[in-house]
Amino acid sequence: MNYSRQREAVYGILRSTKEHPSADWIYGECKKIMPGIGLATVYRNLEQLVSQGKAIKVPVGQDRYRYDADTSPHCHGACPVCGKVWDETVSDSLNEALANECEENSSDGYSLTFFRVCGECKAKQ
Numbered sequence: 001m002n003y004s005r006q007r008e009a010v011y012g013i014l015r016s017t018k019e020h021p022s023a024d025w026i027y028g029e030c031k032k033i034m035p036g037i038g039l040a041t042v043y044r045n046l047e048q049l050v051s052q053g054k055a056i057k058v059p060v061g062q063d064r065y066r067y068d069a070d071t072s073p074h075c076h077g078a079c080p081v082c083g084k085v086w087d088e089t090v091s092d093s094l095n096e097a098l099a100n101e102c103e104e105n106s107s108d109g110y111s112l113t114f115f116r117v118c119g120e121c122k123a124k125q
Contacts, residue, residue, distance in 0.1 A: 007045040009034055011069070014046075014055060020066040020076070020085035058085050058113060073098070073109055079118035088114055 013029045014021065027042040046067055049055040056068040060078040066085040077088040098110055
């Protein structure tokens with residue numbers, strides 16, 4: 001795939017955070033350095049980064065996604081109320097089971113998201 005200044009900007013912004021941002025957040029950050037960039041361009045470049053294996057698309061609800069530049073095998077937690085996403089720490093036995101499952105089925109990786117109300121949303125309830 002050819003070099004794209006916009007894709008590099010999107011990727012750089014995604015790599016600069018551990019917050020698992022939405023496309024809208026990335027778009028807002030891109031606008032600061034590339035005022036003419038469009039939201040569709042950000043979405044298109046995020047999808048290309050995902051297809052290239054440079055990013056992960058984390059589902060957080062019906063047609064809602066967050067993005068992660070950390071493509072190493074790991075799990076996520078997601079709040080169904082606010083959509084916040086975080087890296088989830090799981091037991092060694094689950095990590096081992098997931099790795100074995102991938103190996104036995106010749107899988108390239110996995111995506112596992114635990115859905116639970118985050119501490120901030122619990123405090124508001």
